[in-house]
Amino acid sequence: MKILFIVPYMPNLVRVRPYQFIRSLSKRGHEVTVATLWVNDKEKQEISALKPYCQEVIAFPIGKSQSFCNCLVALLGSSPLQSVYSWQPMLAQSVQKRIVSNKDKPGFDIVHVEHLRGVRYGLYIKLSGFNNQFIQPVVWDSVDSISHLFRQAAQQSTRQLSRWITRFELRRTERYEAWLLSQFEKVIVTSPKDKEAFCLLAAQADIHPYQNTTELLRDDRITVIPNGVDLEFFSPGKFENRQHDTLVISGKMSYHANTSMVLYFAQKVFPLVLAQHPQAKLVIAGKDPPGQVKNLMRNPAIQVTGEVQDMRPYIQTAAMAVAPVIYGAGIQNKVLEAMACATPVVATPQAVSALNTRAGVDLEVAASAEEMASIIITLLQNPQKRKALGEMGRCYVETHHTWDGAAAQLEAVYHEAIKTANKSLSPSQCG
Numbered sequence: 001m002k003i004l005f006i007v008p009y010m011p012n013l014v015r016v017r018p019y020q021f022i023r024s025l026s027k028r029g030h031e032v033t034v035a036t037l038w039v040n041d042k043e044k045q046e047i048s049a050l051k052p053y054c055q056e057v058i059a060f061p062i063g064k065s066q067s068f069c070n071c072l073v074a075l076l077g078s079s080p081l082q083s084v085y086s087w088q089p090m091l092a093q094s095v096q097k098r099i100v101s102n103k104d105k106p107g108f109d110i111v112h113v114e115h116l117r118g119v120r121y122g123l124y125i126k127l128s129g130f131n132n133q134f135i136q137p138v139v140w141d142s143v144d145s146i147s148h149l150f151r152q153a154a155q156q157s158t159r160q161l162s163r164w165i166t167r168f169e170l171r172r173t174e175r176y177e178a179w180l181l182s183q184f185e186k187v188i189v190t191s192p193k194d195k196e197a198f199c200l201l202a203a204q205a206d207i208h209p210y211q212n213t214t215e216l217l218r219d220d221r222i223t224v225i226p227n228g229v230d231l232e233f234f235s236p237g238k239f240e241n242r243q244h245d246t247l248v249i250s251g252k253m254s255y256h257a258n259t260s261m262v263l264y265f266a267q268k269v270f271p272l273v274l275a276q277h278p279q280a281k282l283v284i285a286g287k288d289p290p291g292q293v294k295n296l297m298r299n300p301a302i303q304v305t306g307e308v309q310d311m312r313p314y315i316q317t318a319a320m321a322v323a324p325v326i327y328g329a330g331i332q333n334k335v336l337e338a339m340a341c342a343t344p345v346v347a348t349p350q351a352v353s354a355l356n357t358r359a360g361v362d363l364e365v366a367a368s369a370e371e372m373a374s375i376i377i378t379l380l381q382n383p384q385k386r387k388a389l390g391e392m393g394r395c396y397v398e399t400h401h402t403w404d405g406a407a408a409q410l411e412a413v414y415h416e417a418i419k420t421a422n423k424s425l426s427p428s429q430c431g
Helices: 016-027 041-045 047-053 064-074 089-099 115-128 146-156 160-180 192-203 256-276 291-298 312-316 333-340 369-380 383-400 403-423
Strands: 002-007 031-038 056-061 110-114 138-143 186-189 222-224 243-250 281-285 302-306 318-323 345-347
Touching: 002 016, 002 089, 002 115, 016 031, 016 047, 016 110, 016 403, 031 047, 031 089, 041 047, 047 056, 056 089, 089 115, 110 115, 110 403, 115 138, 115 160, 138 160, 138 403, 146 160, 146 192, 146 256, 160 192, 186 192, 186 403, 192 222, 243 256, 243 312, 243 333, 243 369, 256 281, 256 291, 256 318, 256 369, 291 302, 312 318, 318 333, 318 369, 333 345, 333 383, 345 369, 369 383
Parallel strands: 002 031, 002 110, 031 056, 110 138, 138 186, 186 222, 243 281, 243 318, 281 302, 318 345
Antiparallel strands: none
């Protein structure tokens, strides 16, 4: 297939889902054209890492001032800020030229659009119709239900600004996501929880009073494709190299859900661990930690790294990884990556709700601060139990979370979307 893959941020090893989809689709023999945006010189340089997997990379800059102006204009309307944040007219126009470059047929078999931030490009393709010249099938990979995430953040985020923004955005995001479900041939999410959240939106007539909810509720419209793991990149380290008193939390620390997770663990769980295991250390690894997180280093047992070039050394040398997620959506990559490194994971139920893991076998799950601390202390005192748990975690991701398997599912969704678009062609359009 000839695939146009639109992603509103630079695909890389941090934005792992689009990056690995692009790589895997290319390896499976497809021609992939990527349309994306970069915000700084570092991201601009990352374009070269994409090119070996792409027929073409279409990339334009977008500055914070442009995103701010997009959001300012959106405040006057009904669209959520997320849906306009990454709108770059030059990228949209460039995409349009490539779609209609051939007078006889569209330039691509399928268009893939990622995230709520990228959805306006998909709408531009579908709703403009380029003067009804082509019916272009579009698949929207929502990744997560943003309204589901906002609903949680509005109540549980530890950052006041995040609570205010998500409360302001929640209602308009619910309405917009419900409407979007009927705009594309297929919708993809990373977890059953996100699919359930979308189905609940579709069932609420007050959110979309002018729509046919029967169409929205078609079960085959939404497909769950979980994230994979690069099993060669995230590989087990040597057990003897592990620092047997060190815990690690990983993730982009400026993300409000990760900030809340870290503060919860540092304030509620880690003191209980130190009381029984005073030599324990906590490493918080991830870019852009806010002041609240940096201040945790007042405790000499806590290290905050900031941005790191490679997360693997921190994961592969830790005694265990902790994922004390208190709210979120989709799949937690931090959990899968730690399991792939054969690092035992201790997580909250929210962190593993999208996985088919077995508590006590593939990883450990704790619902309270006291239970999490107790499990961590037990594992710190039992190296062989940690080793066995890590090995089972690695087996789990090898079985359930390969990127090639995810790409095969994505191919099937593309074929279904093409069939759906073809059925909608009128006799005159069919020729």
